[in-house]
Amino acid sequence: MGCTSGVVMPKLDGVSVEYRLWTEDRLAIKLAQSLTTLGLAEPGAWEETKHSPTGYAHTALTRWIALHGSDQVRQNFALNVTISDSPDLYGGETDRRGLLYLMVDPDSAGYMILGPTLEMLGDIHPRLPATFYRLLVGAIQRWVRIYDFTDALERVEMWREWAEGDGDQDQYEYPDVEGCIPPAMKLKPLSPKRVQRIVGNTRNQLSRQLLRAVLDLDSVSRRLRRPEISEETREAFMDSNPPLPVLLVSFKLQDAVAGCFDEESQNFLEASPEPNLLLEFDPADQQGVRRTFSILAVLCKTMAATSRIAAMLPGNGDEG
């Protein structure tokens, strides 16, 4: 038996193994309080997230998105929802007004080919292709950026201006965007009421389903309005690029619109892009938090309805 050294090891049982300083989480605490009071956070998540206000708010946000169709949205779109204390995720300073910012942005753009659908609808009524297009694109554009033939036309126009500056315009070749737009797109769109009447008289089941779905999408996307951003927040994006497109809409697979998108996409991240959706809110203001979550719900439902349409479009699965 050896001699004892006289030193007794202290017991560390019951000593906390993790310490946390909450100072940087003040806004998260306020948000967690509002979400709890409003019933937007599941009380069971408090234990699951080990009493972390940030984790608790994150779980509430994820649950909210799932309740409003995230599974359907994911089938066609790769969108991220972020809540941050700075409106500019690319190196912005923390806001001094104590506001939080909910932002929605894509990882990549979804792709829709509308040519075959427009052709099918044109057989029912000559003005139906333009109507369907306007309803679809208009509804989505209320919430996120779409890249379509109008962006491609602007791009070609810009290239022409650059070439004029060079002085030798003939050495350049431009994508024929104008030529790839179906002629029916130039006709005046019908009113939604007229579309509803056509739906009732159409025998073609797919056309009927598509028209109903696009009318539904239009009404879902109008449920709330995108709120104005304060001047101070707008200033953070003065030198930013436009938002990243969430969806590319072309008429045929790899047509001139898709070609312009491929070319332009190389410059999308030259400067930090504006978020597609930016909602600023005071986490302590319960009505503001409710409004923010309600707006997010409308965006999710709009994108879920778009996903349902994408699944029905003839020829849309050919993008390979």
Add this chain to the structure above:
Amino acid sequence: MPRPATKIKIKREAILAELSQMAEGRHAGCETLIARFLRDPQYQQAAKILSDAIQVESYRRLARRDEIPAPPAWLLPI
């Protein structure tokens, strides 16, 4: 036994109470390591033992580094 709706309400109130404590810096999780160390003699003793052990070990390493190896073909000291 409380009904499920009452249970949820009680749980929500408990969460709100805990969040209020966090906001005011009174929550147990807000306690800093130094505050706990100053109050707890067992912590202080553990720190002393570890600090002494580290010092002894570093002294030994230093001492070993100062030893000059014998030149080749020399007899090792007895």
